[in-house]
Amino acid sequence: MQLLSTRRRRLATAAASFVLVSVPLVSGLAAQAADTATGQVNTTGAALKVRSAPTTASSVVGTRADGARVTIVCQTYGQTVSGTYGTSKVWDKIKSGGYVSDAFIKTGSDGLVAPLCKGTTTPPAPTQSAKVKATIAAAKGMLGKHPYSWGGGNANGPTKGICCSPSGIDDRNTVGFDCSGFMEYVFHQGAGLRLSSTSRSQYADGPRVSISQIKAGDMVFWSGSSKTASGIHHVALYIGDGKIAEANRVSGPDIRIRAFSRNESGVMPYVVRPIH
Structure with a gap:
């Protein structure tokens, strides 16, 4: 199997300075948040349902169109929802009444942007084991759903790629993931971590x-024959039992689970453990 490089031109000069950071459930900005905040609905088309309580089973008390601006009076924790901006337990209480999932609201922050609603109890931080399981679940949730796209994918999901791969393939109109974009996505969705690109x-x-x-x-x-950091050209998630989840341009599904051996050509002698 020939593994492709994941060097992305649009981020090549900045990537080396990026560092992994944990995204906390409660941002330090929350304590200093203003009385209200604003956000923009992003559902990629459908109207967003406004609920009477922070669960998807609660009654619908209204809707907000895709692109609409909303005023957030406070935020609380409720049912976990996966949306445009990943998976979140945060719900936004809007000025006109009712709650919308923060997973569909662009606020410019991964943390809280408004005060906690009265009576809100902060959920306990997930354990290391829970984060690993959630990260693997995020990877499995993408299996076979998107093609490989050179330069595609980020923490929020699949994106159009760039031109051009080492073999000259133009992925500017292909929505999917390359291997490092896939890692960005699964660790952000599963563990709230921001990886570099x-x-x-x-x-x-x-x-x-x-x-x-x-x-x-x-x-x-995986690296070249020298097995040096500068020669690295592929990355995958080890999910246990001798298997990895990866995005790769191969025959069959490009996002897949396959058997893995430490003796494969080019495998680096060290792994990276973001969840620790």
């Missing part, structure tokens, strides 16, 4: 552990 820079995104100690939730890297 290329496989080479992701090698510096967390503590390195000998591949002999590999465990589920680790990132595996």
